[in-house]
Amino acid sequence: MDKAKLIAEIKSKKSFLCVGLDTDMDLIPKHLLDTEDPIFEFNKAIIDATKDFCVAYKPNIAFYECHGPKGWESLKKTLDYIPKDKFTIADAKRGDIGNTSRYYAKTFFEYMDFDAVTIAPYMGEDSITPFLEYKDKWVIVLALTSNKGALDFQFMTDMNGEKLYERVLKKTAKWGTPENLMYVVGATRAESIKTVRKIVPNHFFLVPGFGAQGGSLIDTAQYGWNDDCGLLVNSSRGILYASNGEDFAQKAGEKAQEIQKQMEVILVEKGFI
Numbered sequence: 509m510d511k512a513k514l515i516a517e518i519k520s521k522k523s524f525l526c527v528g529l530d531t532d533m534d535l536i537p538k539h540l541l542d543t544e545d546p547i548f549e550f551n552k553a554i555i556d557a558t559k560d561f562c563v564a565y566k567p568n569i570a571f572y573e574c575h576g577p578k579g580w581e582s583l584k585k586t587l588d589y590i591p592k593d594k595f596t597i598a599d600a601k602r603g604d605i606g607n608t609s610r611y612y613a614k615t616f617f618e619y620m621d622f623d624a625v626t627i628a629p630y631m632g633e634d635s636i637t638p639f640l641e642y643k644d645k646w647v648i649v650l651a652l653t654s655n656k657g658a659l660d661f662q663f664m665t666d667m668n669g670e671k672l673y674e675r676v677l678k679k680t681a682k683w684g685t686p687e688n689l690m691y692v693v694g695a696t697r698a699e700s701i702k703t704v705r706k707i708v709p710n711h712f713f714l715v716p717g718f719g720a721q722g723g724s725l726i727d728t729a730q731y732g733w734n735d736d737c738g739l740l741v742n743s744s745r746g747i748l749y750a751s752n753g754e755d756f757a758q759k760a761g762e763k764a765q766e767i768q769k770q771m772e773v774i775l776v777e778k779g780f781i
């Protein structure tokens with residue numbers, strides 16, 4: 509999906525919500541465990557219930573590959589089931605030497621037809637460029653993550669006072685464009701989103717950490733907004749496990765709608781719709 513289409517979808521759905529499909533066999537309702545493919549059954553119901561309120565889905569690959577070939581099958585069925593007007597993100601956090609990254613790119617952009625894949629930038633340029641060679645596909649580079657461990661490396665400062673995440677942004681922005689490169693910026697670091705936005709004014713951000721991790725939608729929009737909206741805000745557990753009873757899909761839909769309504773207010777206030 510190209511950027512113009514993504515922006516059109518945000519306007520049409522009045523939403524910049526990404527639903528994270530972190531489908532955990534230990535958390536899904538027990539009555540689904542007797543079915544042939546509980547992960548797919550769960551995802552199908554979640555997608556049906558949330559598709560009117562979101563523009564993107566982000567399966568986190570860890571929750572699928574831990575089940576071996578069956579997990580990959582559930583993932584592929586899920587991807588095929590997601591409506592074609594949705595932006596799809598393989599949250600795989602890959603990245604390796606160039607010739608290996610080429611095969612990671614083949615996995616997620618050819619074997620699986622995802623629109624985007626998340627990449628850890630630690631191994632540098634040749635670990636990222638193979639993904640950027642695909643037309644209308646996206647790389648989402650981890651810039652400033654939402655977790656506690658982000659403090660271990662990302663905020664380290666060099667002798668010029670530049671933080672590592674700032675360096676990552678400046679350097680990687682030269683390898684791609686706002687048409688094929690996005691950044692992960694955690695909602696739990698609201699103040700720093702402002703700094704990130706200054707460095708990369710035109711790129712989209714994938715913002716996780718909202719909901720279960722405590723990030724704020726208002727702050728994210730205040731600091732991360734750009735003329736294209738520029739934000740895909742993810743919620744996984746907050747939506748998926750709103751209920752673990754028979755009504756799980758209905759509750760997930762209600763949660764997604766609640767977030768969509770908040771996003772609509774922001775989009776109207778910003779004059780975007």
Ligand SMILES: O=C(O)c1cc(=O)[nH]c(=O)n1[C@@H]1O[C@H](COP(=O)(O)O)[C@@H](O)[C@H]1O
Pocket residue numbers: 528530568599626652653654655692693694716717718719720721742743744745746
């Ligand atoms: O790349 C990501 O999506 C990601 C980056 C980050 O900094 N923090 C983060 O939580 N994530 C992912 O976003 C999702 C957050 O899930 P919830 O906290 O349940 O909404 C998980 O799939 C995480 O792996």
